[in-house]
Amino acid sequence: MYTILLLEDEDALRRGIRFKLEKDGYHVIACSTIHDASRKFLSQTVHLILCDIMLPDGSGLDFCKYIREELQSSVQFIFLTAMDTELDIVMGYETGADDYITKPFSLAVLMSKVHSVFKRIENLSLSRHAKSAVIRSGRLTYCPGEMQLLVDGQPVELTRNEYRLLQLFLSHPKQILSKKQILEQMFDSDGNFVDDNTVAVNIRRLREKINDTAEKRIIKNIRGMGYVWDYETEQV
Secondary structure (H helix, E strand, O other): OOEEEEEOOOHHHHHHHHHHHHHOOOEEEEEOOHHHHHHHHHHOOOOEEEEOOEEOOEEHHHHHHHHHHHOOOOOEEEEEEOOOOHHHHHHHHHHOOOEEEEOOOOHHHHHHHHHHHHHHHHHHHHHHHHOOOOEEEOOEEEEOOOOEEEEOOEEEOOOHHHHHHHHHHHHOOOOOEOHHHHHHHHOOOOOOOOOOHHHHHHHHHHHHHOOOEOOEOOEEEEOOOEEEEOOOOEEO
16 A cells, blocks of 8 residues: 655645545545654655645745755655746756646546556556666666666666656657657656646756766757657667
8 A cells, every 4th residue: 555645734625635545545644744744754654745835834845855855765746735836836846846736726636646656656666677678878877677877887866757757768769759748758648737847847957967968968959849868778
């Protein structure tokens, strides 16, 4: 059974989400403060965090940053918030969120995203067992089975989204992938509920980690069409 940490201070909304998640078979840890959520996250295994941003004892952005930077956790993280400007959404992804849902939202949309998260986790688990070959591309060496990446021989840590994006590019070298194709592969099956900024933010973060500079571009932006991994790959 998957465990979901729900951090939401609005009682009625928290109860409604918890009821729906538990009805669908998930174990839910419901909290209304960052202090309580931090304590419970450290005490047990959590597979997904659903988090508001404006909370009684601080910002959900700071909680996400704590999870990513201090705890070095790659747990799936989705914001549920009324902060819906483009800047708010970009900041959410910059902090380390895997997804961002603006209020008001329907429970059907939320459950679609939650189901997609765990479907990806299950598919990733299967692929780890199925794939053992090491992939090389330019200065990168990637082992899908262990989700390990080396750049110029040095290990590089990626988030789950960045690993999914890397695997997508390495599976389609020299092939232009549109934003829609990337969204469909990385997020929801139809891509309807994810903001276009998601692609740009994740590609920029991946570029930074693999030392993809303007002087020697690995991931090229093809104006009006999408992105392409501009290196051949080989399995060794």
